[in-house]
């Protein structure tokens with residue numbers, strides 16, 4: 001059976017209930033922060049893996065960085081294109097559909113690769129998460145860097161019951177942390193009136209910084225900056241032999 005993340009983001013209700021997760025101002029400030037963290041300059045190329053609706057790429061381009069959006073979900077990319085058609089300043093450089101497990105670009109072409117707002121750690125088996133990072137490392141140029149932004153295992157309120165409404169539809173999210181396996185487990189139920197249309201189980205890795213550093217190491221990356229603000233942002237470089 002295919003893993004949940006291969007189809008989950010293609011359903012309308014993700015965009016309907018969650019939409020743009022934070023304000024455009026915050027997205028802009030995140031893009032600026034990332035550019036300064038990894039020393040990006042005008043004209044550098046960034047690949048945003050699991051870009052969703054491409055909000056960070058728009059913000060990168062506003063500060064002169066060339067951004068390429070990669071996402072597996074046709075629905076997410078369709079929403080990105082729709083937003084593009086009404087945005088002043090015209091279309092973005094590249095929007096590409098493909099999987100992080102087999103990135104459709106040549107080796108060594110990007111100055112930086114980003115995984116933002118928890119776009120990593122979905123695979124059930126850690127070996128696949130390592131492959132995901134190894135692919136990212138392959139497309140980085142030799143001194144390139146990556147930024148991984150994940151929910152903070154020590155600060156995120158993982159035990160949560162949330163209800164959201166959109167017109168006649170409601171979303172009920174039940175979330176908990178499986179400490180033994182280091183995974184967040186979520187039950188996502190969508191109702192039209194009192195009828196449950198969709199009942200999905202999702203799960204992803206909630207890494208501690210050292211667990212993530214170990215997975216990075218297996219992919220040939222060295223972690224050299226960890227920020228534990230509201231999220232865990234890891235910056236890493238390719239190893240010299242990579």
Ligand SMILES: C[S@@+](CC[C@H](N)C(=O)[O-])C[C@H]1O[C@@H](n2cnc3c(N)ncnc32)[C@H](O)[C@@H]1O
Nearest residue numbers: 009050051052071072073076099100116117119
């Ligand atoms: C939580 S959303 C984050 C979206 C975006 N980074 C943001 O900040 O709004 C995760 C994204 O990862 C994408 N994704 C999941 N698995 C993927 C894969 N194997 N390859 C590429 N993208 C993937 C999903 O389609 C979804 O758009």
